Amino acid sequence: MLEIEIDGKQVQVDDGSTVMDAAAVAGAYIPHFCYHKKLSIAANCRMCLVQVEKAPKPLPACATPVTNGMKVWTHSELAVKAQKGVMEFLLINHPLDCPICDQGGECQLQDLAVGYGSSASRYQEEKRVVFNKNLGSLVSTDMTRCINCTRCVRFTAEIAGEMELGQAFRGEHAEIMPFIEKTIDSELSGNIIDLCPVGALTSKPFRFAARTWELSRRKSVSPHDSLGANLIVQTKHDVVKRVLPLENEDVNECWLSDKDRFSYEALNGDDRLTAPMIKQGGEWKRVDWQAALEFVATGLRGIAKDHGPASIGALGSPHSTLEELYLLQKLVRGMGSDNVDFRLRQADFRADGKRSGAPWLGMPIAGVKDLNRLLVVGSFLRKDAPLLAQRVRQAAKKGLHVSAIGPNAEEWLLPVKHRALVAPSAMVAVLAEVVAALSAAKGVEVSVALHGKLPAVVSDEARSIAESLAAGRKVAVWLGSLAAQHGRASELQMLAQEVARLSGGTFGFIGEAANSVGAYLAGATPGADGLNAGAMIAQPRQAYVVLGAEPDFDFADPAATKAALGGAQLVVGLSAFDSASLRGVADVLLPIAPFTETSGTYVNCEGRAQSFTAVARPQGETRPGWKVLRVLGNMLSLDGFAQGDSEAVRDEALAGGVAERLDNGLEGVLVSSVVAAAGALERVADVPIHFADPIVRRAPSLQKTRDAAAPTARMAPETLAALGVNAGERVRVRQAGGQAELVAQADAGLAPGCVRIAAAHLSTAALGAMSGDVSVERV
Amino acid sequence: MLSQESLQQIDREIAKYPSDQKQSAVMAALRIAQVEKGWLPKELIEFVARYLDMPPIAAFEVASFYNMYDLHPVGRHKITVCTNLPCALSGGVHAGEYLRQKLGIGFNETTPDGKFTLKEGECMGACGDAPVLLVNNHHMCSWMTTEKIDQMLADLDKK
Amino acid sequence: MILAGCDGDRTWRLQDYVARGGYAALRRIVAEKIPQDTIIGELKTSVLRGRGGAGFPTGLKWSFMPRSFPGDKYLACNSDEGEPGTFKDRDILRYNPHSVIEGMAIAAYAMGAARGYNYIHGEIFEVYQRFEEALAEARAAGLIGQNILGSDFSFELFAHHGYGAYICGEETALLESIEGKKGQPRFKPPFPASYGLYGKPTTINNTETFASVPFIMNMGGEAFLNLGKPNNGGMKLFSVSGHVNRPGNYEIPLGTPFSELLEMAGGMRGGRKLKAVIPGGSSAPVVPGSVMMDCTMDYDSISKAGSMLGSGAVIVMDETTCMVKALERLSYFYFEESCGQCTPCREGTGWLYRVVHRIENGLGRPDDLDLLNSVTANIMGRTICALGDAASMPVQSFVKHFGAEFEYHIENKKCLVPPEVQRAGSQIYVSPSC
Ligand SMILES: Cc1cc2nc3c(=O)[nH]c(=O)nc-3n(C[C@H](O)[C@H](O)[C@H](O)COP(=O)(O)O)c2cc1C
Ligand code: SF4
């Protein structure tokens, strides 16, 4: 610890602290632009100059290390004179366009200029003009306003992991730019808008939409990935105008993914479902709520009576709130059916009934920084969980060794030390090899359940992974969405559990969606008598209640799903959007509120239950989903639908606690040593970041990014060669009964024998299941 | 994109630095690329960046920071005259004026036949030899009287 | 000394260098396994001060290198001579490159550095090529590389060629440049001795500094010191440019009167009157001619005259010089060469240049001199590296000593020195010695 006196106040700070850190402890504000607590120190703006005892010159607080007994004055005459001098320099070439600048009202330069600037400029020369850059559909530029603090440059290099911006040229001509004519394609790009202390980088979708002081600010939680980023949603006249990060060091720190930030545009789009609709004689008709709900209640009651309650199935999206999912399962169970599930993209349900609790990440998100070994099994980590990947990236800089198993090796922008790049069919075997090698390395016997199940020969890749884990002090194993959706997911889980046990670490699921953990807690999974999502499709029901999901995009096998739903007598769709996909199969559509228009709760991957309230009034006739389900429950005369508010629903759902119910433990799943027949082409399906849920797939600006490019058929160069196909050619892909025409693309980061074809897109919906054998031929 | 010979030269430069510090060779690689191609179009900068496993924008930062890289096409011969103070005191500015007259172009311009580009340079560390000028970045000419300038232009014209 | 006996056309060859007594110091050190401390002690005794501009005692600098650092340590030679008026390192490398190689090898031995780079100014490509050849000679002779002269001391040395950026003469910008980045100086602390090239402990010295080392080792620190005067040890190269009859490098003992140096340089061109001298490179404050004539050429005397010995670049200006025009050119240089990193320098150098440019072009305003003083005060001491100071000092000193000339310009919208006189003074001139 070091003693330092700042403006007469004594504080103690850790060794290695800077004067800026110490000022934060002392509660003294030092003006600054380039300094940012999450970025490396540049000390280039010079705004933070302070007076330090015995130093002949003012020193930059952000870069000056504290020495014991140091005395600092942040507002002495010397300090203020230096700060004012810097402010004058910053302003001489800065345009005086505050009235039309989107940063107006939240501009650090504007704020500080009021305190430090002088009214009349002594600079009488011509001002500099800097050409704007096209950074893509999300970030708008006004580069003449740039003060060259390089925060954005450092962000791309250090946090986003790829230097997409630089400061080119030099001296007064220095300017921030991407490589000539390149846009910014990072999934975290929007953060540079927050980081820019002036109006040089602003939100393109928000451009000129409102002045900041006209906006009301409300807290919310992102409905997308399993991190549950905390949001500030800004609205004007009940319209969401902008989304910003709400800082939460334990969850999203001060960042947001672009999906979190820009998806709100979809909420203001014109395909919102704003009134209940009923299909009669092939025609969709607007009806009032009463009529719609009666239609549903009567329909469900009739089917239960005619075909038995088990002919009713409920399919909820993991992006639905805890309250919605809880009441959904309560509704079908109240009617006597046990058919409810939210794991719409899952293929292997053998673990059901053998779990000790709700599967989760197995560790706190903030704990990533303490890990020194991480094995990621079957994940598109960077695009599936951008901010979790970001934490891994930072931890890797401090010595975390990351290993990966799976068919995909796309760029994660973090070092992957060891990788087993294998087809999906070989993942179980490779993970079993890791278990075998780890057991040998650690000299610890494997669990009885695995006796005789492990391979005798261990590949080099598996051995390196095992050795890396064996040397770990703090180890975690994460199963990604590819592992969770794998045809042998439960075996992967058994093996991951064993890896964690042998290496003394934790294991868990990254989770697919905002409420993947919450849905388990809500009971939105079938009991012993019920059918899971796969079975509800395989064994078609007479009636389905579909909550927040679209048949073409949100299911493991869109073709089979549409067939099953299409054949049912009654399909009730609860949706925020007027979805063509739903219209194709549904008989009634009920407009339910998206996350901004309802209260609710998401439980993120680390088991953090985060409740939020509505930030805007529901559009049109839209109603909060939990209320709709509650009314339905009452109309069906079911017990337990008397909750007065969503908090009551939440408390009921979480009555058993959260932490107490989280448990990845699994027992009794048989691990077999079957390896798929060689020679077949296997499909690898990712759910691209901007197709993953009904909101994001409708957000126009996100749909213009590179991450929203149409799916292709990606194959390793040798696979392409073996097929005699050139990259760029159109190919026909056949799978089960379906087919799709796509462009072939070379992907050196893909295991040979695999074809990576994204799911959740209309162009590939006809293919069927997300995994399985495919054939490829030139068109 | 680059000749085998240039790539070999670049490889020799890479070998000067620790094996995990390939980027250190970027200045030399850009120089070698420029010598071969005359200037540095963006594709060439990107090629060099990929060759050295560095982000293209980082290579562009370098190419745009150092004066001697040409980000735009230049004439067959680039002549850079030092006009900084020590040289100016001994005729540097006059040499520049003379060249402008002879070539009929201003600084940062290229003769219509594409043969000569004229630039004004900063101190070349040869002030005792004023006037000094640099031909094609790599050849320094000292004590450049008008006669010597005439001779030099005539020689270059033949190349 | 460094350039003594270097008039022939093969003096840069290894053979010639050895004939002049070259590599004797390195051989002795390696053969006798002279302790590192002895070498550093000798340097301290010599009071060799850095020849790159700041004049920091070299022995002391070497002693900052961590002794027992586990990883690599580096050495960098600063041959990025770009300070207007300075052209001595080019001659050292052209005529006596092995003195630098030997000096660096000794330094590497004394500090336990395994690798070194000589950063060579962009505009002198031919010199870079020659240095590469000298390195090849030394490597072939076992004087650098693995197991030097059969000992267990190894030192790899390479040349790194700049490509046109004055700022890379600043030592941390130089390191960034070797790392393949823009030459933007680093904030210090940490200093290179703890966090240098590739984040490893590094010592940077000027070409002339390294070239002086073999001589000190041969003659002893005491003798070297005595060549000069107390606190100003040894001989020093002075690059004399401007209005003299024989511009060039002159290697003289520190403490030699300026008037003698002027004499050696052939005296004032055309017998004209000395007006002003910049005694230590363009960044050093200008000194009126009359004051300069009373100075001796050493760190202390020049400092007393209100300037700096700097790199030893002596820019001589006679009465035909318009001081506003002279300052305009220097201000343009700093404006052009600012790396653009920190606000006061990026924005301030352009401001200074534009105001001086305005004055020179008859658009000056009455309060412009106050403005210049105030802007320089806002730059000085507030930047990451010393370029901010370097850009400010000429402005302050020109305005201070030649304020009347500036005021004349502002009032009369023209030069005090008639244009035809200026032209006559600065026309193309080739010294008789060439
Ligand atoms: C803007 C600037 C330019 C410099 N240029 C040079 C240079 O060209 N050559 C040099 O040796 N030192 C130069 N220096 C000084 C170096 O930073 C450093 O002090 C020197 O190389 C140390 O070597 P020495 O101790 O042997 O003098 C420059 C410093 C600054 C701030
Ligand atoms: S003072 Fe000038 S040259 Fe030095 S770091 Fe700052 S901007 Fe760059």
Ligand code: FES
């Ligand atoms: S905040 Fe310290 S220099 Fe910018």
